[in-house]
Amino acid sequence: MASGKKSVRKIIDYDAKSMKIHGKRVILYGGEIHYFRIPYQLWEDRLIKMKQAGCNFISTYIPWNWHEPEEGRYLWDKGRDLDLFLKLCQKHGLYVVLKPGPYICAEWDFGGFPDWLLARDIKLRLPDDEYLSLVERWFRIVARIIKPHLVTRGGNIILFQVENEYDHLIEEGDLALSEKEALRYLMCLLRITRRCGIDIPTFTNEGSFIRGTEIIDTRTFYPNIPWIWLWEFDYFERLIEEAKKEQPDKPVLVLELGTGWFAQFAQPLYEGPWELLNAALKSVLVRGASLLNMYMFTGGTTFPYWGCKGDFGGIGSTTSFDFGRSPIREWGELDEKYYLARTVGLFLKSFPQLITKTEIIPEAAFFISGGERIRALEENKVQDATSFAGSYEKVLVLERFSPSGGLLLVRNLEDTVKKVAISYTSPLENIKRRLPEQGYLELPSYFTALLPLDVVIPGTNLLISHTTSELLTTKKIGDKQIVILYTQAGIQGEIVLGGKSLKVKALEGKVKVKRDNSSIRLFYQPEGVKLVEIDEKILLLILDSYWAGRVWLLDDSIMLTDLYYIKEIKEGPKEILLRGEAKNKVENKTRIFTFSKPKEIKVNGTSVPFNYQEARRSLEFNCRVKEE
Template identity: 30%
Template sequence: MKLQYNKDTFLLDGKPFRILSGAIHYFRVPEAYWEDRLRKLRACGFNTVETYCCWNLHEKQEGSFDFSGMLNIRRFLETAQNVGLYAIVRPGPFICAEIDNGGLPYWLNRFPMRLRCSDPLFLEKTRTYFARLFEELRPMLAEQGGNILALQIENEYGSYGNDADYLRALAGMYQENGAQCLFFTSDGPTDFMLTSGTLPEYPATCNFGSRGARAWETLQAQHPGQPFLCTEFWDGWFDHWGEQHHTRSAADTVAAMEEILDQNNGNGNISFYMFHGGTNFGFTAGANFEEEYQPTVTSYDYDAPLSECGDMTEKYHQIRQALEKRYGKQENLPEVENCRKAAYGTVSLTEKAGLFENLDVLSSPVHSPLPLTMDELGQPSGFVLYSTQLRGSFTGEHKLSLDGLHDRALIYVDGALRGIQESFRPRHDDVILSFDREHAPRLDLLVENMGRVNFGRHIGEHKGLTGVRVGQVHHSGWDCRPLPLDDLSGLRFAGAAPGQPTFYRGSFSIQDEPCDTFVRLDGFTKGCVFINGFHLGRYWNEQGPQKTLYLPAPFLRCGENSLIVLELEGTDREWITLTDHPDLG
């Protein structure tokens, strides 16, 4: 089986083939729900699923690969094939995707290399990763009996660079690993992007959300003699903390879809981005940086045809009806329904564990003359606690300055919260330290990585701190504690000092088969939620727009369930609510 093309259309084994695709990222959906989401894609009238591959999750630390559970891309593709779907795969190495660091592993920052270009060291690291990735992809290539019809080269490279040698090197790596399927590029529909990010030997495709006729004209002018594929039709959008929740009406979405399919004499092809967005579980959400740093929320609902929890929306139904009207009703489509929801009610958080009281079970300190960045500490995400005793001949009052802060710091002096500083919002509390010769204050700086930039020139920036000044003096003598929070099993729930970050724990029982539910944290300020040891992600009620966290049924169990909330700044209550509906703002 082979996908090819002529000047008008794609051809599958020599016969005209229209790509009707939707994006579902395996790493944003519980493994137990893959079949449900893929069946709903097929039932909507689509024939192809599209997904990125996430290097940063598959190789969190160099040389240690993970393709298990939610990262088992081969099983995801096998499930899609069993459902009756072809696949388009976008291996990267850069993927954007509003994921941490655009899918590039943080540890690349520790090498003297340039990213996303033909830098020999970057190509060497990419080649090693691709060799392992293609062990999973190779059996699923169409020429091997699988369902992968096409592979994308890099991702929107014309928005970043114009190193054609780099793009050709990536295509060569695909071939080295046995791929003989169709390769293509995707970029924004502008002359500049379609010149910078493409190669003449491979078809070019476009990413956009509206004005399909103009996109086709631009593509045709730059790359004549090929079919029209919108690889990313933006049917919604993602949210940053502090924004309004983005929505797009079903009618507007369908109208823009129809315009794309009408192009090239009715031979348009489309891939919905996203068909089902899913969730940025844990610390996987990325950030944007144009005029300012903008971290992305936990939900990746995207206002997609399938909601974050996999529900079929009005947009879904109107898309299905429009495709049926245009191409006729398909036979043997799967029967689908929304997953069950439950409002499990109030969960009392009866136990407390102070973060500072549990440092010894969460981390080991690294002593350094000056603060070490998160990258230097070998840590991809989470928090770092920087601690020191302010010794020396200081007298009087001196301003505290944090150098290279990325992204948010809680500042404690002798255990009391004295201020918060952020690198990306107006919140920048001045902290004035007062000294006398008889007392050397203890300074603790809890720095949070809010997500690495996933698009543009700020990709690859370090996280944490690079220096701390008291007045003009660069203070030395620091204990740096990595706090990735990937294992909370050793926490001692023996109380917590007031005014400091606190883990709250509660339990609840489920008597029947678990259902999807949503964690509502009214009265809490900012922090993270963990269920049965799994990190659901961040909440930030003060900023919004997201007010609930999606808790999928596969993360629950019949019987007792343990829920932990890390509250960073303080709460006026010690319970949360499990409700049966989301609140995304």
């Protein structure tokens, strides 16, 4: 990897499991933001919003033609001030993945190449000597700006891309290009990169021919490309599995996990659904992905004359680069996908070992039996239809397994409800078990979940044997460990806890408790908030999907709020200060779980009254937010 130096590998390294930064495994969770599509005055706003969503890195291209529109005239000020953008990323604790091309695609004019290249008798994207000398000149200019920001020099840039989607050129381009020549070209780019003093790991996106070299082949994941295919997960999952086999010493890095698709003239505006991003994130995680780059995470604008044709049959991409409803919209508004991204980010921050210390075990889990439940529209009733067993692309169960706990992916990507029973392998006992223990589990249409198996909550002896809810986070506050799970709409809630002698008390919400000789089972509906106390030391907080995306971890408390956006939280010994935004100046519900009653709470500088409930160790308030 990198330059091969041991001193570099101590700072930035990788293996099949993940990247390692300063010797520690890191799951990289973030998204694409194009500084060249956003007014520079708004860069910091967007970066703060990404950080608050749980992102720990951002990814961006560097368009050659944006910075050198005329040969020898370089522009690096205002909206082209890459150094400022990188400093803002470091200020807010975000790693950076940089992609300077020379070809970037990005639905950008000429794929980022400057037009003046056409005046030369050279072959682009090939091992042409004159072309490569111009690329090296471009890379050296970029290197002057980015080298102080490399992680190997105390900065935050951790990965460097050369070229983009070269597999497409081999498969669909007009050139009679061999993989051997493609490999020679990419290795020339790698040598240029190293000569420019860039010593961090280097990758190319969708360059399968590069496997077995120092360059990492990274993957894309676009199950929905409107007017071409929809919900096509199997194809991209197969490519991930092939990459794992053919570069077994490298991690699974998904550099383009599609949140939607770009808009084109003469086509309806496409908006990717919430369920698509939910399924994509959890499906690549169960396949072992340790870098998830949501593309796009932050929308932008392709300003006039910087657009492109779009595709082979396209007539042009639009100025809007909202990319089918990005989590942060083109104009900066937060979409519901933003709060979904927060739930996955919280889970990965709290339970990374369930990805990095587990492996997929073939046939460890499967559908025992079940049936589809089809709603007859004309009769307004539900009837049983054909039964099925096993898995297939759209209705799938898959288990990640280790002796210390596992995860179960359960997925239904069809438009009808599925009624199933699942056999899985207990990671703790290595025996077959059934989920649910009795009856059937109804999977709503377009449903995807990562369910924990035999997970011991950190800081406790509490064993969650299995559950139809998903883990969100855990935190010790005062003398109690708070464990938060969430349940998606349409799913019957069930948690099986190991240990028959636990003292279980429902403090809030309707929760049914059943005991047997070896475990305790909790049953509940997915709506609202449930609070369960266990052995007077653990608080189990069970939320629905809406509230799960609105959980904030403070230093000494946990906050649930449907304030539209929280920009800053300051927690002192006697007060809590919030800065944020609200929509339409409506009442905003906020609940804070804390074991010390604060003297004052201020929202945007205004003190708000609150009600503290000692028994539930929480306070509540509603407020009208005065915008700052």
